[in-house]
Amino acid sequence: MSVLAAIAVLAVLIFVHELGHFMAARLQGIHVNRFSIGFGPILWKYQGPETEYALRGFPLGGFVGFPDDDPESTIPPDDPNLLRNRPILDRAIVISAGVIANLIFAYFLLVGQVATVGVQDINYEPGVLIADVVTDNSAAERAGLEAEDIILAAAGRDLGRSPKAIQAFKKAIETHPQQTIQLQVQREEQILTLDITPDRSEDGQGIIGVRLAPNGKIVRRRADNLFGALASGAAEFQEISVLTAQGFAQLIRNFSETADQVSGPVAIVAIGADIAKSDAGNLFRFAALISINLAIINILPLPALDGGQLAFLAIEGVRGKPLPTHIQDGVMQTGLMLLLGLGIFLIIRDTAQLDWVQKLLE
Structure with a gap:
């Protein structure tokens, strides 16, 4: 049950991230044709008036799809509500909304912890x-x-x-x-x-x-009232955000010495399971920490991440026109392959370090 609780935490954080993208698009009237939690085979789906909602087999990611490059889409290419036809600011809001959603959700998780189970x-x-x-x-x-x-x-x-x-x-x-x-x-x-x-x-x-x-x-220690919870939650949020940012800065400065400290989804689930076993109340802080980490990782200017797409928008703003499509696609596909490779490596490494796997190997 503790493992399922940890997986559920990750799934909720992914849902919040993708919901940020989705809501930012829909509230601006931008077409969205897919909203998916997970990757791989579809376990469940629902076709709405415009958007297909799906749950997939591997709940360690998700995506929001736009009909801009969908060959089966019946929307005219010059439709002003296609994402690619919107001004840079509109697109930047959609791209950055996942990060913003994770940060806001982390704050309210900490407020919830302070108001209910209390801060350790x-x-x-x-x-x-x-x-x-x-x-x-x-x-x-x-x-x-x-x-x-x-x-x-x-x-x-x-x-x-x-x-x-x-x-x-x-x-x-x-x-x-x-x-x-x-x-x-x-x-x-x-x-x-x-x-x-x-x-x-x-x-x-x-x-x-x-x-x-x-x-x-x-x-x-629990907050005495709502205002106390909001203030304490803000203090907790600031502390975790600063420590997380410092950790990423240290990782970048001393990558060769700190690279082995990078954890993948298996290690994160294992840590979450241990927390759920010892004190389920700490899952609030654990979820907030992971949510802030997701936000910081996604805002990095790396291909296939939100930060990489924002970097393309910044270049477009400076040039007055976007980079050629084949260049953007090449960079994004290369980045995606590297991220998938890193993810597979971390999953294999972290799985091999699990206690029950170590016992099997003895």
Whole structure:
């Protein structure tokens, strides 16, 4: 059921994206002849007065079709309500509407979370929790640190009760490679003093071989009223958008180092399934995060994406006429093949990394 919930989240986000394109066209009186969720064989379809609505076999995408280049269309080529015959601004609105719909939907998802199940927060206690210790002769193991220990102070500095405690502890370790420092540790009801000598990493910083976690109890905070929900939702939206944009910027700057962190639909469904199992309330934030990611990816000026079509419109605006059709088609088809190839690669890679697949391969 958790996997189905994650797939449903992806399907809804795709539907919202395509609905943005569809509504932007129809509200301007532009002809639309197809609205499809998914790719591949048709599972269900309904023929409306002008538009065919369909659900297809693979719900990991979708499209809105226009009769401009449909050889079976009976609409005259000079019809002013064909998309290609509309002014650049009208076409830009249709093309960008999917991205805008995803962003708006993400915001209201976060508002909904704040208003109903609440936003996950932490009531911080003093110090930093050691969630796990590397047992391969790490500095932490040599010093006698154990999982579930709480570091109260490091190198003479009290870590305090703060979300910044983890960063303060990391800094104390990273700035003392191969130098012995003193830790004040709480282990159950005991307060211990341990000396630790961080190892030196390849980049010259200190490391001790632990996984850290905030020390505190997880709580959920709900908004008191609608205005509070709208304000909190906006703050959550801004935080996620900024972090996502920074992540894409880092990916572009250090692609060779961060490319393995790119996830495909299989990994996204797996993450969503884990979230649904542990706390279904976090599906709101998960869906908002994926929706914002879809928006940012689609607005990139790459062939076969919305951003690539907007780039063609920008060139048309500068030239005063569109690029030749064969050039646009060639670029878009090449981009589509590259995206499909990347998608297939990510699906195969992420499937091979699933736990149950790893067990089969052992």
